[in-house]
Amino acid sequence: MITGSIVALVTPMQPDGAIDWAALARLIEYHIEAGTAALGVVGTTGESPTLTVPEHCEVIRFAVEQSGGRIPVVAGTGGNSTHEAIELTVSAAEAGADYSLSVTPYYNKPTQQGLFEHFEAVARSVNFPIILYNVPGRTGCDLLNETVVRLSQVDNIVAIKDATGDIERGKALIQAVPDGFAVFSGDDATALELMRYGGRGNVSVTANIAAADMAALCRCAAAQEWDTAEVIDGRLADLNRLLFIESNPIPIKWAMAQQGMIGPGIRLPLTPLSEAYREALSNALEAYFS
Numbered sequence: 001m002i003t004g005s006i007v008a009l010v011t012p013m014q015p016d017g018a019i020d021w022a023a024l025a026r027l028i029e030y031h032i033e034a035g036t037a038a039l040g041v042v043g044t045t046g047e048s049p050t051l052t053v054p055e056h057c058e059v060i061r062f063a064v065e066q067s068g069g070r071i072p073v074v075a076g077t078g079g080n081s082t083h084e085a086i087e088l089t090v091s092a093a094e095a096g097a098d099y100s101l102s103v104t105p106y107y108n109k110p111t112q113q114g115l116f117e118h119f120e121a122v123a124r125s126v127n128f129p130i131i132l133y134n135v136p137g138r139t140g141c142d143l144l145n146e147t148v149v150r151l152s153q154v155d156n157i158v159a160i161k162d163a164t165g166d167i168e169r170g171k172a173l174i175q176a177v178p179d180g181f182a183v184f185s186g187d188d189a190t191a192l193e194l195m196r197y198g199g200r201g202n203v204s205v206t207a208n209i210a211a212a213d214m215a216a217l218c219r220c221a222a223a224q225e226w227d228t229a230e231v232i233d234g235r236l237a238d239l240n241r242l243l244f245i246e247s248n249p250i251p252i253k254w255a256m257a258q259q260g261m262i263g264p265g266i267r268l269p270l271t272p273l274s275e276a277y278r279e280a281l282s283n284a285l286e287a288y289f290s
Contacts, residue, residue, distance in 0.1 A: 003200050003218070006038040013266060015264055015265050016265070024066070025066050031211050032067065041075055042060060047267060050267040079105065081105070089126055089130070100128055103135065123154045128156060129158045130156055130157045149173075162185060162199075170197065174199065185201070185203065195229075196226070199221075202218055205252050208261075209255055239285075242284050245280070
């Protein structure tokens with residue numbers, strides 16, 4: 001099982017919205033060099049809802065080929081249709097990804113039993129390790145701790161990305177799941193606190209622009225070097241806050257473009273960062289990189 005910083009990687013785009021494959025290759029190399037533990041591709045930050053299914057599958061395949069086994073690839077394969085989630089998960093396995101990240105089925109508002117049966121069906125469809133992804137603030141669908149515990153009994157459901165930001169809930173989940181089932185933070189601002197209670201690492205938006213620091217933060221937490229971890233966390237605090245000042249991935253793509261890491265492309269219905277927020281984020285970037 002992965003331990004450490006898993007970047008929730010953006011999908012770089014040209015101004016017309018076409019995927020910028022050269023920039024994606026550069027980002028993958030940047031994370032390998034910076035010590036990121038794994039690449040999380042075509043998740044929320046990777047604009048999975050705006051990609052076509054062929055594009056979605058191609059980004060996964062490209063990441064696997066570009067990384068060449070040097071870093072694990074966690075492929076976003078969730079969907080609000082169980083059939084689609086199965087199709088994407090099978091495709092990711094065939095492409096050579098190392099893990100699936102499967103978000104709760106949004107918009108449908110299923111019951112907890114429906115969620116259990118959805119993820120069980122996905123897991124039973126392929127011999128491939130699956131990381132659950134709970135982000136109720138985005139999906140309108142909350143995977144409760146007791147349902148996660150039930151799902152942890154399914155052999156190839158191996159972890160969860162908990163993006164609730166609720167530390168007490170996360171602590172209770174870590175205590176409830178069996179040994180070997182990993183709980184990752186999916187909330188940069190509270191990731192260190194979750195790791196204090198046994199979280200395995202952080203699936204990070206901020207790592208897109210601060211890869212080395214986020215990797216170091218997770219390594220220090222794993223080694224229980226809390227004083228050093230707190231210093232790094234303090235250095236990242238303004239970025240962790242301002243990179244969510246509008247809906248992710250709007251701020252992180254704008255910030256990366258400002259740093260020359262990617263171009264300005266983003267797909268509707270997402271739009272570039274509003275003028276009202278640019279000065280604050282620009283100041284935070286200047287402070288961080290100075």
